[in-house]
Amino acid sequence: MQSAQNHVAIQRGAQRCLRGSIRGAGLGEYSEALGSSWDASFVQLSAGPLGAAIDYLAGDRFVLYRESWAQRLQAVGSLLPGMIVFGIPERPEIGGRWWGGPLLSGRLPYARSGDELDLLTEPGEVVTTLAMIEDDFREIFLNLTGLVSDEVLKGGRFIVVRPDGIPHLLTRWRSYLAASKQSRICEFGIADIVSPLVDAIVLPVENLRPSVRGGGVIERVLLMAEQSAFSASVAEISHSLKISRRTIEYTFKQCLGTPPNTYFKLRRLEQCRLELIEADGSSRTVASIATHYGFHELGRFSALYRHYFGILPSATLRQPPQRAKAQVAPLIRH
Numbered sequence: 001m002q003s004a005q006n007h008v009a010i011q012r013g014a015q016r017c018l019r020g021s022i023r024g025a026g027l028g029e030y031s032e033a034l035g036s037s038w039d040a041s042f043v044q045l046s047a048g049p050l051g052a053a054i055d056y057l058a059g060d061r062f063v064l065y066r067e068s069w070a071q072r073l074q075a076v077g078s079l080l081p082g083m084i085v086f087g088i089p090e091r092p093e094i095g096g097r098w099w100g101g102p103l104l105s106g107r108l109p110y111a112r113s114g115d116e117l118d119l120l121t122e123p124g125e126v127v128t129t130l131a132m133i134e135d136d137f138r139e140i141f142l143n144l145t146g147l148v149s150d151e152v153l154k155g156g157r158f159i160v161v162r163p164d165g166i167p168h169l170l171t172r173w174r175s176y177l178a179a180s181k182q183s184r185i186c187e188f189g190i191a192d193i194v195s196p197l198v199d200a201i202v203l204p205v206e207n208l209r210p211s212v213r214g215g216g217v218i219e220r221v222l223l224m225a226e227q228s229a230f231s232a233s234v235a236e237i238s239h240s241l242k243i244s245r246r247t248i249e250y251t252f253k254q255c256l257g258t259p260p261n262t263y264f265k266l267r268r269l270e271q272c273r274l275e276l277i278e279a280d281g282s283s284r285t286v287a288s289i290a291t292h293y294g295f296h297e298l299g300r301f302s303a304l305y306r307h308y309f310g311i312l313p314s315a316t317l318r319q320p321p322q323r324a325k326a327q328v329a330p331l332i333r334h
Contacts, residue, residue, distance in 0.1 A: 018058045019177075025052040037063065037085060037131040040077030040117055047071075055177050062132035062190050066177055068125065075119045079111055084134040086110045086159075086197060088170050090126040099157050104310045107158035108166065108200070115157065128173050130193060140194045162258060165200030172196040217243060217251045221260065229271065230264040231294050268293040269308060272301075276316040286313045 022033055030052040031042050044050055051070030056063055079085060087110070089096055092103040097120040103109065111117060113134055121127065161169075176193060224237050237260075238245040252260040275289045287298055290313070295301035305313045 018056075020056060022052065022054040024049070025054070026050050030054075037080060037083055038075070038077065038117075039080050040075045043074045043076070045072035045074055045120075046123070057177055059190060061136055062130065062193070064128075064130050064173060064176060064193055066126065066128045066174070068127075069121060070123055072123060073121050075117050077117050078115060079113050079117070079131075081113050082134055083131060084110065084112050084137050085129060085131040087127050087129045088166060088173070089121075090128065090170065091124065094122045094125050096121045096125050102310055104158070105307055106161060106166075108161050108169075109158055111157065128170060128177075130173070130197065132190065132194075136190060137194060140191050141198055159201060161200045169196050169200045217247060218255055221248055221252075225260075225264055225267075229293065230267045232264075234260050266308070268295070269305065272305070272313065273309060273316060276313055277319075279317060286317055289313075 022029065025033065027042060027044050027050050030050060033054060034040075034042075048071055050073065052067065053069075054065050054067045056065035058065075086108060088108065089098075089103055096103065097118075098109050099118050109119075173193070173196070220241055220243070221237055224240060225232055234245055234248055237243075238248055248260055252258060252263060258266075272289050272293050272295070275284070275292075276286065279289065286302075290296075290298060290301045295304075302312055302314075305311075305316075309316070
């Protein structure tokens, strides 16, 4: 963000950062400010001043910024080589579009070098974004998780996060931007900024380090839960495995960021979706599939399904299988 105003040098050892803000920027100034990360065209789609506002913290190899606009704005293009970007739309209910579709609950948009961009923001939307060198992110990600690869980020434009991941991540990133306004000295580095992002990601259980998996508790509980199609209660599993309910609940919360009952419900919801897709042309109904997986109140099931998948279950049943499969990633990577 070379054209930013009100910037102040922030140093920590050999690290040098700039923090500052832009207010009331037009399209030209806004495009120039984002030129360090994006090879994209920004097109204003409604009349009047763009009124872009940006608060940022920028280092040599990353920039964290929070931005808003007074007009509709479309971004088409790609990232510069070697970059990766994560964005948090703070008001997705306004109706912005991400690669042609709405942002679904529990999803964090991201783009890597070479990915084509097609983003549409509405007036009043606020987005907090981290853009950084992809190799730096990979190194920090692997170091924090103990994984041998970053497969969790491959194969999509959205990444699944823990149920409380977005609010927690947003709070942390806002605190870094606020702290940078209060002092010339930056008390945190890029690893501090990436850490809450990694914490928010729902990692594949089988790839977590043994020490993170809760001493095998997760695997044993999931094995038994799968045998019952995730219909067994935590109390039943606790009794059968002779593991206290409190231990199971604590381990799930620590390792997966969600209580076991919530995790089981999401797995059953995923199974419903898969069966609705595969039921194309058959005599199966939404009611029969939902009740088979323990959802007996169809009104609540439809609302829950729409909340996570952005579509009613009856609409999934009517869609061609290939189109339905391509719409969203799994709720939980497993």
